[in-house]
Amino acid sequence: MPNRSDKRRKIAKRPTDEELCNCTVLRKAARRVSILYDRALDSAGVRLTQYALLAELDRTGPMTITELANAMVMERNGLGHNLQLLERDGLVRMEIGGDRRSRMIVMTEMGRQRLAEAKPLWRRAQKRFAAAFEAEEIHALRALLTIAVAADYGDGAAGG
Numbered sequence: 001m002p003n004r005s006d007k008r009r010k011i012a013k014r015p016t017d018e019e020l021c022n023c024t025v026l027r028k029a030a031r032r033v034s035i036l037y038d039r040a041l042d043s044a045g046v047r048l049t050q051y052a053l054l055a056e057l058d059r060t061g062p063m064t065i066t067e068l069a070n071a072m073v074m075e076r077n078g079l080g081h082n083l084q085l086l087e088r089d090g091l092v093r094m095e096i097g098g099d100r101r102s103r104m105i106v107m108t109e110m111g112r113q114r115l116a117e118a119k120p121l122w123r124r125a126q127k128r129f130a131a132a133f134e135a136e137e138i139h140a141l142r143a144l145l146t147i148a149v150a151a152d153y154g155d156g157a158a159g160g
Helices: 004-012 022-044 048-060 065-072 076-088 109-131 135-150
Strands: 092-096 103-107
Touching (some): 048 092, 048 103, 048 109, 103 109
16 A cells, blocks of 8 residues: 555656647547547447548538548548548448549448437537536637647648
């Protein structure tokens, strides 16, 4: 059983603000929250990343791979992997774009049905997440994360 001096030593060894990695904390939070949503969506047969892609296509309609990657703030390679899974399962299909070099991603009727099946499960995860925080905290967190997505970090990457 640890005594009080052990606890004090542990607290004293915590990193200072300058030593904390913002990205690591964000990624830990994202992984933890993703687990919540993935478990909730499991019975619909989609993971959170796939649900998010279907929801974006539902909101916007067909998009090129580049447009969808930009909208989701994803690299094309990571997006490509997820799209292959959605295409394999018949939830999206690729069509030739306007200039014949580009590919349009189109959600299929099966994709719309899967999204409709998953939406109540997603809402349940939303409620579970919200139950862990005060309403003001949720709004503040979402606002801050939205700013973080759109921020110019001087790295050449486009914000959302």
